[in-house]
Amino acid sequence: MHRVVFILYPGFELLDMAGPASVFNGANRALGQVGKAPFYQISLASPGGGEVASSTGISVQTARLDELRGQRLGTLLIVGAESGPLQAAMADPELRAALPGLTPEAERFGSVCSGGMVLAGLGLLDGRRVATHWDACARFQAHFPDVNVDPEALYVTDGRLWTSAGVTTGIDMALAMVARDLDAGIAGEVAQRLVLYARRPGHQSQFSPLLSAQARGDSPFVALIGWIQANLHAPLDVPALADRAGLSERSFHRKFTAATGQTPAHFVETLRLDAARMLLSRGLPLKQVATQVGLFPAARFSRLFQKRFGLSPGTYREMHRIEP
Structure with a gap:
C-alpha cells in the first residue's frame, strides 16, 4: 500500500489534513466497489505524538514523528496553520531534526497551504517552485528568496515535491495525486462523491473573478455579474452590458473596471473560459461548449x-474528464 503521512502540530488547520485524507479514502472506496484492494494507507504524525489539537479545537491522535524513520513512506505532507502555530512549528527542535531525514525517504513530499514554510525554513525548498496561500506569498518570498513562489497556482509539482495553495486546494492536489497513482476515472469518481464543482488543474489561478466580485458586497455590479454568469451564451459586449446597467458605455467601462479590477471584456472572457472548463470535464463536444459559453465558432474558442x-480544449477534456 501507498502510505500517506500527514505531519501535524498544535494549532494546525484541520481542513488541510481532512480534505486530502478524504480524497485518498474516497479512492480506496472506489477501488473496493470494483473488487480491488485499497491503495492508500493514511497516517498522522506529530513531533511529540499523542493527541494534537487543531485550530478548531478538534483533536486527533498521532504517532511520534521519529517513529517514521526507516519506514517505507509514499507521500509525506506537512499541513499549514495561522502565523502563531506555524512559527512555533518552524522552531520546534523535534520537527527540525526529523524532517530533513524523512523527505529523502518518501516517494514524494510536500505541503498543504502555509506548511511549505516549515520545509523552506529547513532549506528543503531552495531552488524549487512552490505554491502557497495567496495571503502568505509575499511573506514567504521575502523570508526565503531562494524559493520560487508561484503566487497564483492552485498547486505545483516540481519533481518529487508537491505543494498546494490555501486550504481547499489540498483537495485538488490530492485528486491530481490519485489521477497519477491510479487513473483519472477514479479521481473523477472521488470528485463527484465529494460534490466538487469541478476538478481544478494546478495552473488555474487561486483568484476566481466571480468570487472576488461577490466578496465586494458594496459593488454596484453584483446583480449584473450574476446575470452575466447565467447568460454566458448571450451577446455580452460593452454596449449590451452598459445598457443593462443603465450607464453610458464610457461610464460603464470605467466604473466596472474600478469595481472588479478587470475590463468588462476580460472579465466576461474569464467567466466564459471557467464555465467551459466545467463543461469540458463533463465530456461535452467542443462545438457545444463553445456555443453554451458564447465563444463560438469553435475555432475562436480553441x-x-x-x-x-496553455493546452487545447480537447487535451483538457481528456485530462480532466469526469465519467458519469
Whole structure:
C-alpha cells in the first residue's frame, strides 16, 4: 500500500489534513466497489505524538514523528496553520531534526497551504517552485528568496515535491495525486462523491473573478455579474452590458473596471473560459461548449482556451474528464 503521512502540530488547520485524507479514502472506496484492494494507507504524525489539537479545537491522535524513520513512506505532507502555530512549528527542535531525514525517504513530499514554510525554513525548498496561500506569498518570498513562489497556482509539482495553495486546494492536489497513482476515472469518481464543482488543474489561478466580485458586497455590479454568469451564451459586449446597467458605455467601462479590477471584456472572457472548463470535464463536444459559453465558432474558442491555459480544449477534456 501507498502510505500517506500527514505531519501535524498544535494549532494546525484541520481542513488541510481532512480534505486530502478524504480524497485518498474516497479512492480506496472506489477501488473496493470494483473488487480491488485499497491503495492508500493514511497516517498522522506529530513531533511529540499523542493527541494534537487543531485550530478548531478538534483533536486527533498521532504517532511520534521519529517513529517514521526507516519506514517505507509514499507521500509525506506537512499541513499549514495561522502565523502563531506555524512559527512555533518552524522552531520546534523535534520537527527540525526529523524532517530533513524523512523527505529523502518518501516517494514524494510536500505541503498543504502555509506548511511549505516549515520545509523552506529547513532549506528543503531552495531552488524549487512552490505554491502557497495567496495571503502568505509575499511573506514567504521575502523570508526565503531562494524559493520560487508561484503566487497564483492552485498547486505545483516540481519533481518529487508537491505543494498546494490555501486550504481547499489540498483537495485538488490530492485528486491530481490519485489521477497519477491510479487513473483519472477514479479521481473523477472521488470528485463527484465529494460534490466538487469541478476538478481544478494546478495552473488555474487561486483568484476566481466571480468570487472576488461577490466578496465586494458594496459593488454596484453584483446583480449584473450574476446575470452575466447565467447568460454566458448571450451577446455580452460593452454596449449590451452598459445598457443593462443603465450607464453610458464610457461610464460603464470605467466604473466596472474600478469595481472588479478587470475590463468588462476580460472579465466576461474569464467567466466564459471557467464555465467551459466545467463543461469540458463533463465530456461535452467542443462545438457545444463553445456555443453554451458564447465563444463560438469553435475555432475562436480553441484559440482563446489555448492562449489562457496553455493546452487545447480537447487535451483538457481528456485530462480532466469526469465519467458519469
